[in-house]
Amino acid sequence: MKKIKHLFSYLLIGSIALSGCTTYDAYTGEKKTGNAVKYGAIGAAICAIIGATKSAKHARNAALGCGVIGAGIGAYMDAQEKKLRKSLENTGVRVSREGDQIRLVMPGNITFATDKSELQESFEPVLNSVVTVLREYDKTIVEVHGFTDSTGSNSYNMTLSEGRARRVADYLETGNIIGQRLVVVGKGPTNPIATNSTSEGRSLNRRVEIRLRAIEKG
DSSP states (O other): HHHHHHHHHHHHHHHHHHHHHSSOOOSSSHHHHHHHHHHHHHHHHHHHHHHSSSHHHHHHHHHHHHHHHHHHHHHHHHHHHHHHHTTTTTOOOOOEETTEEEEEEHHHHBBOOTEEEEEEEEGGGHHHHHHHHHHHOOSSSEEEEEEOSSSSOOOHHHHHHHHHHHHHHHHHHTOOOGGGGGGEEEEEOOSSSSSSSHHHHHHHHHHEEEEEEEEEOO
């Protein structure tokens, strides 16, 4: 019974921490809304529960600290997503939010010619827009995933997809995105987003995806 009482006390601490640290967005100065509040609540609640096994002082510090971290990541990704949507509007790039990650889907018609791994010249302004945002939000890991359709051998497609992902990553590096932030993955024909039975579907499957996630403090 005593532990249960302590647990409710720590949850209350987490709630108080949340109300105190989610009033303003640490990155924009604006009031925090949406995902920032959600992740802050999750962070504060989870850490308060963990703190129930520790002393009252340690539990309080855990709840306060984790609440700030959770809200900070949510706010950071919210602001970055907003900038990317604005920068990539009408470019053909699809911006989607998946929890605390952002995914940029770049279809084959704007990235690479069929069966090639050289960037199309018309794709460079799109990547420049991405670079501009990534420079500002420099606490983000950048995963570049290359995909192909199912035409040809699996080994060939894996090599081609990795080459395409590498070309995109190299271009980002020329824009002063440091290599330590970049992860290159060749996925070949895996994870199709459309059927490979039609030319339209294969065109959609030939794509590059950039997946962004915040660097969390250890």
